[in-house]
Amino acid sequence: MNASTSGVTSGKLFLETVLQNVKRATELANIPSDIYEFLKIPKRVVIVSIPIRDQNGKVTNYIGYRVQHNNALGPYKGGIRYYPTVDLDEVTALAMLMTYKCAAVSLPFGGAKGGVACDPKKLSLEEIEKITRRYTYMISEVIGPYVDIPAPDVYTDARVMAWIMDTYSQLKGRQVPEVVTGKPVYLGGCEGREEATGFGVCVTTREACRVLGIPVKGARIAIQGFGNVGTYAALHLANLGAKIVAVSDSKGAIYNKDGFNVEKLIAHKKNTGTVLGFPSATQIGEKELLQLDVDVLIPAAIEGVLTKEVAEKVQARIVAEGANGPTTTEGSQVLQEKGIFVVPDILANAGGVTASYFEWIQNLQREHWPREKVLNMLEEKMVKAFNDVVETANKMEIGMRDAVMVLSVSRVALAVQTLGIWP
Numbered sequence: 001m002n003a004s005t006s007g008v009t010s011g012k013l014f015l016e017t018v019l020q021n022v023k024r025a026t027e028l029a030n031i032p033s034d035i036y037e038f039l040k041i042p043k044r045v046v047i048v049s050i051p052i053r054d055q056n057g058k059v060t061n062y063i064g065y066r067v068q069h070n071n072a073l074g075p076y077k078g079g080i081r082y083y084p085t086v087d088l089d090e091v092t093a094l095a096m097l098m099t100y101k102c103a104a105v106s107l108p109f110g111g112a113k114g115g116v117a118c119d120p121k122k123l124s125l126e127e128i129e130k131i132t133r134r135y136t137y138m139i140s141e142v143i144g145p146y147v148d149i150p151a152p153d154v155y156t157d158a159r160v161m162a163w164i165m166d167t168y169s170q171l172k173g174r175q176v177p178e179v180v181t182g183k184p185v186y187l188g189g190c191e192g193r194e195e196a197t198g199f200g201v202c203v204t205t206r207e208a209c210r211v212l213g214i215p216v217k218g219a220r221i222a223i224q225g226f227g228n229v230g231t232y233a234a235l236h237l238a239n240l241g242a243k244i245v246a247v248s249d250s251k252g253a254i255y256n257k258d259g260f261n262v263e264k265l266i267a268h269k270k271n272t273g274t275v276l277g278f279p280s281a282t283q284i285g286e287k288e289l290l291q292l293d294v295d296v297l298i299p300a301a302i303e304g305v306l307t308k309e310v311a312e313k314v315q316a317r318i319v320a321e322g323a324n325g326p327t328t329t330e331g332s333q334v335l336q337e338k339g340i341f342v343v344p345d346i347l348a349n350a351g352g353v354t355a356s357y358f359e360w361i362q363n364l365q366r367e368h369w370p371r372e373k374v375l376n377m378l379e380e381k382m383v384k385a386f387n388d389v390v391e392t393a394n395k396m397e398i399g400m401r402d403a404v405m406v407l408s409v410s411r412v413a414l415a416v417q418t419l420g421i422w423p
Helices: 011-028 033-039 088-104 125-139 158-172 193-212 228-239 262-272 286-290 329-337 351-365 371-396 400-419
Strands: 044-053 059-070 076-082 110-116 148-152 220-224 243-249 252-255 282-284 296-299 318-320 341-343
Touching (some): 011 400, 044 088, 059 125, 125 158, 148 158, 148 351, 193 228, 193 341, 228 243, 371 400
Parallel strands (some): 318 341
Antiparallel strands (some): 243 252
16 A cells, blocks of 8 residues: 555555555454465456457457455455556555455455456457457356446446446346446445545545644644545635645646635645646746645555655654555554654545445445435444554554554455355
């Protein structure tokens, strides 16, 4: 969770970093070494070829993956991403993190991840549908409502999930909405799912402020990344009275010491495609945003941005990791030495998988819950998980990152030890 999955560092290094974090957690928690040996290898790895004929009649063969890491706590759960650099090491690392993310918020799921090495930006909608349906067909024997429940990830969305559900349902001869989460609401999706990850970041940020005695009302917050997670985190934090003083997207960063009107900023980005050019905003550099004198920094964009060099200049009192792996191993060490309170990614951004759990339950029961119920239940889950991690950190006198891994790995290890290794 401390390295990149998209080119900042390789998938191999990412996997090594995750394994190092897990090994450290087992050592801190005095978990037998044989459990680490059990957990460091996924239970199942599926690699499939996906030949697609494009509109010009040319056949291109894409490679798809589904890695199922561990299901001691329940069915496998994890997203599917479409990205050019997807490889087995990356998907394996992400599957492992899903195991511990689900355990961190006490969900009855194990961890999995999937991906197809392709560039959706260069593909037509028809080609993406062909890839999706062929990929679903190829992995259909290893997924299912009680086996492995996929979800959206990088460059996949509700429509892609609908194609997966439809393909799987056609193969089974009946509608099976519970095979996948992140679907459109009108096809069995969950109210509030789109905002769930950002809302979870807001809740854990609020709780971190409470621990440090920082009033949320008036708290100065900088958000790197104004996509889905950053946008909803900003919106919900602003509703609590926080000042969103800086935001960025792929085209640049802006700052206003008095804070932005978040709703107007969202409308501006929707109309122009960027946060740049927003009235009363000063354009600043990306690294400058990360180093602002603020109460809270929320890295919610790409991985590996808080390197050792950048972390040394971070002035925020709280870093809430909205993105997966925004802090490198060296950067994490610097933040801890500086006494900065970190809400680790597998806790801060667990709102998405928690809402997916709610969607799965609703589909199994053929129910549909209102948004207010979903967000209330989500808040309760996130607060409980946050308090569990803080309690572990205080009890063991360790940082939040180590604490969340100790807690999560211990829960998975206990399940493995109880069930036994059979035969």
